[in-house]
C-alpha cells in the first residue's frame with residue numbers, strides 16, 4: 001500500500017500515536033508528530049528520523065483550533081506542501097459536499113470520487 005508523503009500524527013508522544021508514527025516513518029515521508037507532551041513527542045520525532053523520515057515534533061494541543069491552524073501552516077511550509085485555497089479544510093466544507101451528493105442535484109451521478117481538498121491535488 002502506498003503511503004501518503006506528508007503525514008500528521010496527533011497524540012504522538014506515546015502509545016498508539018507513537019506506534020502509528022513509527023509505522024509510517026520511512027525515507028521520503030514528511031512526518032509531523034504532535035502532542036502536548038514536549039519531551040515525549042521530541043523522542044518520537046527522533047525515533048522516526050532514525051527510520052529515515054523527515055520528522056519534526058510540534059507541541060500542539062488538538063483542542064486549540066488556532067494552534068492546529070498554525071501548526072498545519074508551519075508543516076506545509078516545512079514540507080513544501082501547499083493548499084491552493086490557502087487554508088485547511090473545515091468540517092463544514094466536507095458536510096456541504098456530502099449534502100450535495102445526497103441531494104437530487106447529484107441524482108445522475110454514480111460511483112464518483114469527489115476531491116474536497118482545497119485544490120491540494122493540483123500541486124505536483
Ligand SMILES: NC(=O)c1ccc[n+]([C@@H]2O[C@H](COP(=O)([O-])OP(=O)(O)OC[C@H]3O[C@@H](n4cnc5c(N)ncnc54)[C@H](O)[C@@H]3O)[C@@H](O)[C@H]2O)c1
Pocket residue numbers: 010011012013014015016017034035036037040060061062063
Ligand atoms: N490503548 C488502547 O487499547 C485503546 C483502545 C481503544 C481506544 N483507545 C483510545 O485511543 C487513544 C490513544 O490511546 P493511547 O493508548 O495511545 O493513549 P495514551 O494516553 O498513551 O496517549 C495519548 C497521547 O495523546 C496526548 N494528548 C492528550 N490530549 C492531547 C491534546 N489535547 N492535544 C495533543 N495531544 C494530546 C497525550 O499527551 C498522550 O501522549 C485514546 O483516546 C484512547 O482512549 C486506546
